[in-house]
Ligand code: SF4
C-alpha cells in the first residue's frame with residue numbers, strides 16, 4: 837500500500853502519471869541488500885528466502901533518482917529512459933512549476949548568508965581570525 841506522503845505530485849504532475857521506478861534483474865541480483873537498505877523511501881523489500889531485492893512500492897521512488905542503480909555492485913537495477921523523463925519535464929510545465937515553488941518557498945529555500953558586520957566584529961574583537 838503506497839504511503840501518500842511519498843507519492844505526492846511531482847512539480848504538479850500526478851506521481852502515477854510518471855513512469856519512474858527501478859527494475860531489478862533477478863538474474864544479476866546477488867542479494868547483497870545495498871539497494872534495499874540504502875533507499876530512504878521504502879521502495880524495496882527483501883525476499884529472505886530467495887535472497888533477492890524486490891520492488892514493492894514503485895511510486896515511492898523519487899523521480900529522477902538513480903542512487904540504487906549507481907550503488908548496485910552487479911548493475912542489476914535499471915530505470916526508464918531519461919529522455920522520456922526530460923520530455924515529460926518539457927511537456928508538463930515542470931520548470932515553470934519549479935519557478936513558482938521557488939517564489940513561494942523563499943523563506944524555506946533561500947540561501948542564508950552570514951551577516952557581514954558580525955563576521956567583521958568577530959575578527960576585531962578577537963584580534964585574530
Ligand atoms: S544492490 Fe543490486 S545486487 Fe544488491 S540486492 Fe540490490 S539489486 Fe541485488
Ligand code: SF4
Pocket residue numbers: 858874875876877879880896897898900901902903904905
Ligand atoms: S532511485 Fe532512489 S528513491 Fe528510487 S528506489 Fe532507488 S534509491 Fe530509492
